[in-house]
Amino acid sequence: MVLTQVAACTVWRQFKITLREFNLHIPELFKLAGIAIVIIGLALRLRTTLVVVTAALVTGLLAGLPLLSSQGVFQGLPYLTRAGQEGIINMLGRAFVENRLMTLFILTLPAIGLAERYGLQEQAALFVRRIRAATVGRLLFIYQLSRVLMGILGIRLNGHPAFVRPLTFPMSLGAAEAAARARTVDVIPGTIVEEIKAANAASENYGNFYGQNLSPVLPGILLVYGVMKGLGYQVSVWSLVLYAIPIASLSIIIAAFQFWLLDLREKKRLSPGKSS
């Protein structure tokens, strides 16, 4: 018992010495508790919204931010406010309102729902089944290329609600049905459908992330330009685009390989001879 206490003490002392060597203060490190809360909370699959708000509150309070801004009714309120500092609650509200554009896709849901009610997914599947060469992987690869092209044209949009859910996903299912020589989705095993869904979402992300740096008017390039200028380096947006090309090309090659592997796996599992 005593031994463990001594051991613990030694470890703690050593830890403090290490910290001092790295010139980090313990209270500073406590601020990272928010990150720990997020990682643990998400790993335990607790309710994500609660985990995020808890992490925000804990991080802000440990960093010594006040709960509320010292404005209006709260002017000069002790403990909860501090002059000249934005409060955590104000920050949450402001940032949430500013970022509500990320949830704008709600406006497209009635149209997509209506189309599905009147047979969109069946029609998309039927359409793709007529194209002999269509496979899930090839379809998604072409979609990714089209997203890169949109990036080059300087157009940025949220493709998951606009393209993936209504179009590419049902088309992929159609391609998978054709591979299985099946008439309905129900024949395709659930695990494969899940993988197809994930691959659909991924092809949108791949094309969007690496394609958007190929245009000097999109926010990625503008951000780098602005930040580097702020740090004292004047760079040209066109040279940024130029140096983005190698990684963008590699992203296309690696994705093509991943989608090819997906096709191979599917062919094995869906070939009509098998009983699955």
Added chain:
Amino acid sequence: MTFLTSALFSLNAVYILTGIVLFIFAALNFRDRSNKHRIGTALFWSILGIIFVLGSILPTWIAGLMVFAMVAIDGAGRVSRGDDSEEVTKTGQIKSRATSIGNRIFLLVLCIPFITFAFALVFRWLGYSSNDGALIGLGYGGVAAVVVGIALTRGTWREAFQEGRRLNDAMGAVNILPALLASLGVIFTASKIGDLIAQGIQKIIPGQNLFLLIVANCLGMALFTMVMGNSFAAFPVIAAGVLVPLIIKPFGVDPAMVAIVTLTAGSTGTLMTPMAANFNIVPTALLDMRDQYGVIKFQAPFALTIWTMHVLVMWLMIRLF
């Protein structure tokens, strides 16, 4: 007249439309007796609707408290969906009419990307932000698609909203995650978490080895992006804390070359983090996936491969140019 058009084609107008749609979803849920938590659910969507409509004029602390209220309702498990919103319209419920519509059904959904596109192009042509144009276009595209859809299918607005609500209820509280996580990022920034991480990297990095410095730079960028859920938020921190003092200055490297590769090293982090909810979690809800992390799991091998490529490309470019 110009005032009217600029008010009509503004983000605010689209926010108000979204708010109205949310109020309708809330009302439909409130009247749905098969929904076990119909009051909580209706309240949740109403609050979100109010934030959408009044967001730009609400005092920030009230908006903040409303966010807390939504999270509390969701945290208590009071956001649910009723039985009749669960019947999936997989098989095209209206078979007879569906066959006569045929491929014209695509017109309905193509409205959305087409109008999004058109708005983005027109906005850019007129000298406004094409980013705003795309968002406003996405909103009006959704509205136009319903109008076209009703004309095409001879369905009703009621059907459209019921179907929209079915999709919305299936996503549930995931809908507010992107904005919520962005808020967490703002608080991380205000708490100077980034500085702490940049300091940590500076302390750990071994001296003068260019290759190891590149590894640390790309790793730091990917990891910090995973924490922030957004490479744009991570880039200024890593650029100021690691890239400039440890690579650009001592080695006299072309800043444009390494800066853009550092940014996309962050994108590999975005592919692997649930914090980037709009890219990785919302799609799992939109596609009704069983595993909330299914998209991340699929993307991980790709992300790790291309991360390695980032290190190699940056090193080669510095060595060759």
